[in-house]
Amino acid sequence: MDTMTKNARIREKQKVQLKGAEAVIQSLLAEDVDTIFGYPGGAIMPVYDSLFDYTDRIHHILVRHEQGAIHAAQGYARATGKVGICLATSGPGATNLITGLADAMIDSTPLVCITGQVASHLLGSDAFQETDVVGVSMPVTKWNIQVTRAKDIPAAMAKAFYIARSGRPGPVLIDITKDAQFGDLEFHYESCEKLRSYNPCPAPAPHAIRRAAELINQARKPFLLVGQGVILSGAEKELTTLVEKAGIPFGWTLMGLSAMPTDHPLNMGMLGMHGNYAPNIKTNECDVLIAVGMRFDDRVTGDVNRYANQARVIHIEIDQAEINKNIHADVPVIGDAREVLEELIPLVEENDHTAWIDEFHALRKVEEEKVCQAELFPDKEGLTMPEIIRRISESSQGEAVLVTDVGQHQMAASRYFGFSATRSNVTSGGLGTMGFALPAALGAKLGVPQREVVAVIGDGGFQMNLQELATIRQTNAAVKIVILNNNFLGMVRQWQQLFFDRRYSFTEMQNPDFVKLGEAFGIPSRRVTGRDHADEAIAEMLSADGPYLLEVMVEKEDNVFPMVPSGAAVSEIRLS
Amino acid sequence: MKTHKYTISVFTENFIGLLSRITLIFTRRHVNIESITVSESEVKGVHRYTLVVKTSEDVVRRIVQQIEKQVEALKAFYYREEEIIHQEIALYKISTKFLDGQHNLEQLIRDNHARMLSVENEYLVIEKTGHKQETQQLLEQLQPFGVLEFVRSGRVSISKRMKDLSQYLDELETEIQARVEAGKNH
Numbered sequence: 001m002d003t004m005t006k007n008a009r010i011r012e013k014q015k016v017q018l019k020g021a022e023a024v025i026q027s028l029l030a031e032d033v034d035t036i037f038g039y040p041g042g043a044i045m046p047v048y049d050s051l052f053d054y055t056d057r058i059h060h061i062l063v064r065h066e067q068g069a070i071h072a073a074q075g076y077a078r079a080t081g082k083v084g085i086c087l088a089t090s091g092p093g094a095t096n097l098i099t100g101l102a103d104a105m106i107d108s109t110p111l112v113c114i115t116g117q118v119a120s121h122l123l124g125s126d127a128f129q130e131t132d133v134v135g136v137s138m139p140v141t142k143w144n145i146q147v148t149r150a151k152d153i154p155a156a157m158a159k160a161f162y163i164a165r166s167g168r169p170g171p172v173l174i175d176i177t178k179d180a181q182f183g184d185l186e187f188h189y190e191s192c193e194k195l196r197s198y199n200p201c202p203a204p205a206p207h208a209i210r211r212a213a214e215l216i217n218q219a220r221k222p223f224l225l226v227g228q229g230v231i232l233s234g235a236e237k238e239l240t241t242l243v244e245k246a247g248i249p250f251g252w253t254l255m256g257l258s259a260m261p262t263d264h265p266l267n268m269g270m271l272g273m274h275g276n277y278a279p280n281i282k283t284n285e286c287d288v289l290i291a292v293g294m295r296f297d298d299r300v301t302g303d304v305n306r307y308a309n310q311a312r313v314i315h316i317e318i319d320q321a322e323i324n325k326n327i328h329a330d331v332p333v334i335g336d337a338r339e340v341l342e343e344l345i346p347l348v349e350e351n352d353h354t355a356w357i358d359e360f361h362a363l364r365k366v367e368e369e370k371v372c373q374a375e376l377f378p379d380k381e382g383l384t385m386p387e388i389i390r391r392i393s394e395s396s397q398g399e400a401v402l403v404t405d406v407g408q409h410q411m412a413a414s415r416y417f418g419f420s421a422t423r424s425n426v427t428s429g430g431l432g433t434m435g436f437a438l439p440a441a442l443g444a445k446l447g448v449p450q451r452e453v454v455a456v457i458g459d460g461g462f463q464m465n466l467q468e469l470a471t472i473r474q475t476n477a478a479v480k481i482v483i484l485n486n487n488f489l490g491m492v493r494q495w496q497q498l499f500f501d502r503r504y505s506f507t508e509m510q511n512p513d514f515v516k517l518g519e520a521f522g523i524p525s526r527r528v529t530g531r532d533h534a535d536e537a538i539a540e541m542l543s544a545d546g547p548y549l550l551e552v553m554v555e556k557e558d559n560v561f562p563m564v565p566s567g568a569a570v571s572e573i574r575l576s
Numbered sequence: 577m578k579t580h581k582y583t584i585s586v587f588t589e590n591f592i593g594l595l596s597r598i599t600l601i602f603t604r605r606h607v608n609i610e611s612i613t614v615s616e617s618e619v620k621g622v623h624r625y626t627l628v629v630k631t632s633e634d635v636v637r638r639i640v641q642q643i644e645k646q647v648e649a650l651k652a653f654y655y656r657e658e659e660i661i662h663q664e665i666a667l668y669k670i671s672t673k674f675l676d677g678q679h680n681l682e683q684l685i686r687d688n689h690a691r692m693l694s695v696e697n698e699y700l701v702i703e704k705t706g707h708k709q710e711t712q713q714l715l716e717q718l719q720p721f722g723v724l725e726f727v728r729s730g731r732v733s734i735s736k737r738m739k740d741l742s743q744y745l746d747e748l749e750t751e752i753q754a755r756v757e758a759g760k761n762h
Contacts, residue, residue, distance in 0.1 A: 134593060135593075135596065138593065138596055138597055138600060139600050139604065142647070143647045144593070145593075146592070146593075162762075163647055165762070166761070166762045167762075193756055193761065194752050194753075194755075194756050194761055195647065196589070196650070196745075196748070196749065196752070197588070197589050197647065197648050197649060197650045197748075198647045198648075198752075199748060199751060199752055199755070200761065200762065201755060201760055201761060201762060202751070202755075203751065203754070203755060203758075203760075319645070320641060320644070320645070321638075321641040321642050321644070321645045323641075324637075324638075325638060325641070336760070339760065
C-alpha cells in the first residue's frame, strides 16, 4: 500500500458520522478548549444537549446573563492568552453579547462566540427569537459567519479560531441555525493555518528595522510606549532587553499595564488622561518616540495636533490600519512586536540616558508631593481609593491579577497597583464598559486558578452585572471583590464638577446594602468605613478560601488627578 | 479639508456579508458612497468592487486601510480621476410620439455616439456609455422628447497602472506561504 492510500484510509477512518451539534463540541475539543461560558435557550438546545455528554472534558460555566458570559470569556482570554468561548441562544441571547463583542473588538481580545439561530427555512420571517445577529454584530466582530448546513460547521469553527487568535486578535461570531445543529455530517477537523486573503502577521521590513535602530541609536532623549501588543505577542522579555540595552525610559498605556514589573527602574508610569505626570510631559519633549503595540488612542494622545510634534515617531504595530491613523509615523514597522524587537535588539547600541531619565524622576517627585502624598497618606478622615489600592497591592505582594471596572477606581487602581507578572491587568480599556469587572474576574480566576484575582469595582459598575455573584457562588471561584463605594458615579461627577459648573445631574446613587446583598448570594461580605480596620479586612479577604466581598466606603467627592482635560495637549496635564 | 473625487477598487473573496462590512466602513465615517458596482474580476472567484466617494485623501486612505483589514478582502486601492479609465452606462426611455419629423433624434444619437437598443410602438430605449457629464448632457438634450425613464449605472474603472491583480495575488500568496513555512503566520 503506498503512503497516499494509507493516509487517505487513515483520514477516512477519522471521519465519523455526527450531528452538527456534536460537531460543534468536537471542534472545540480539537481546539483544546476546556472552559466555556454560556446560557442555554431554544435555538442552541441541540448544542447544549450534546455538551451534556462531554462534561468531563469541557467545563461549562452557567452565567446569569449573556453579557456576563462574554465578559467572563474576555477575562479568561486576557488572563490566560487563550481564546475565550461563549455559547448563547438566538435573539436576545445573541444581542446580549454585543457589548462584550464591542469591548473585545476594541481591546483586541480573542473570542469565539457561538450563537444558535432559528431554522434556516425561518430566516427572515421574524420568527420567535430571530435576530439578524450576523448583521447586528458586523461592526463589532473581526469576522462572523452564519452556518446553515451541518457539513460546514468544522471548517467554519477552524476558520473562526484561526482568525480570532492570529495577527491582531479579536472576537468572531458563528451563528448556527437549528437545522444545521440537527443535521448530519461526516466529521473531520482540520485546523486552519492560512487564508488566501488574510495576512495576519506580515514579515517586518528589514529596512524599517534598520531605520528604527538608526533613530534609536542617534536619540538623545528617547521614550518608549508600551501597549498591549507587547503582551499579546509575548514580547515582554524582548522589550526588557531592548530598554535595558539602550537605556530607554518607558511609559505604558492602560492596556500595556503589567507587561513589565511596575518597579522596573526604567518604568516611568502610565500614559494618558489620568496617567502619571512625567510620561505625559516628556512625551512632548522626547526626540524619538518608540510606540510598541499600541494604537494612539485619544485618551493617550490628548490633542493629536500637539502630540509629540518635536519627536521622530517609530510605530511598531501588527495592524497596518493603525499606521498613520491617529499619529503620523516617521518609521512604521509593521509586524509582530516580539519578532520586530528580536530583530531590532542586535542593531541597537548599548546606551544610557541618565540625565534624561533624571528629568522624569524630578517630575515624578512633583507628582508624589502634589498628588500622591495626600492620596496615600490623607490627613482627612475619609478613606481614599488610592490608599485602599496600595494596601491591597502590598498585601498581595503585587502577585494578584487586578481586574477593574470603569471610572475613578479604575484610574486609581491603574496608577497605584504594583504588578510583578505579565497578564495581571484585566480592564475594559477602549470601550469603557461599566459592569465588565465582576464577570471578567470570574473568567480570569477560572483561567488562572492558582493566582489571586482581585476585582476592584465602583458602586455604579458593580450594579451593572451583579447577577454574576450567583455564578461566582455556584462555581466557588475565589474571586476577591472590592467595591469602592462613594455613592456616586464618581468619574462623571468629577467632570460635572470641573466642566459643568458642579451640576450633578443624575450621578448620586442610593445604593443597596452591598454586604447584605453579597450574603444573600452566599458570599462572605464585609464593610469597612474607617482606616483602622482596613488592613485587617483586606487580610481577611485575601486569606479567604472562596469568594469574598469587601465594601469600602470612600470619600464621596474625591477627584482623580493628574488629568489631561479633553482637548488639551498631554503636556498640559493638570495636577489639581 | 480638501476633498476630491476618489475611485476605490477592492478585490475580494466571494463571501456573504462582505458588502455590508465594506459599506459600514464608509457609514461609520459619515462618508457618502456616490456609486458602487460589484462584479467578477479576470481572476476566477475574485470579486471586484468599484466605489466612488468625494472626500479628503486622509479619509480615503484610512478607509482603504480598513477595507483591506477585512479578512476576505484581498487588496484595495484608491485612485484620483487622472489615474484611471472609467465608464458609466445610461439608459433613456423616450416616448415615440415625438418622432414626428420635427425633432432630429437621429442627429442627437449620432452626435452623442449613443445607440438605439429597442424600438416599440409607444417608446424607444437609447443607450449611452461615457463619463457622467456625457450621459448627463444627453439627458438634457433628450428632455424635449419627454424622457419617460432614465437610469445610470455606477462607475466601473480600470487603473492605468500596469501591475495586474494576478501579480498582487501571487505576491500575497508567496508572502503568506513564506510566513506559514517560518511558522509565523499566526
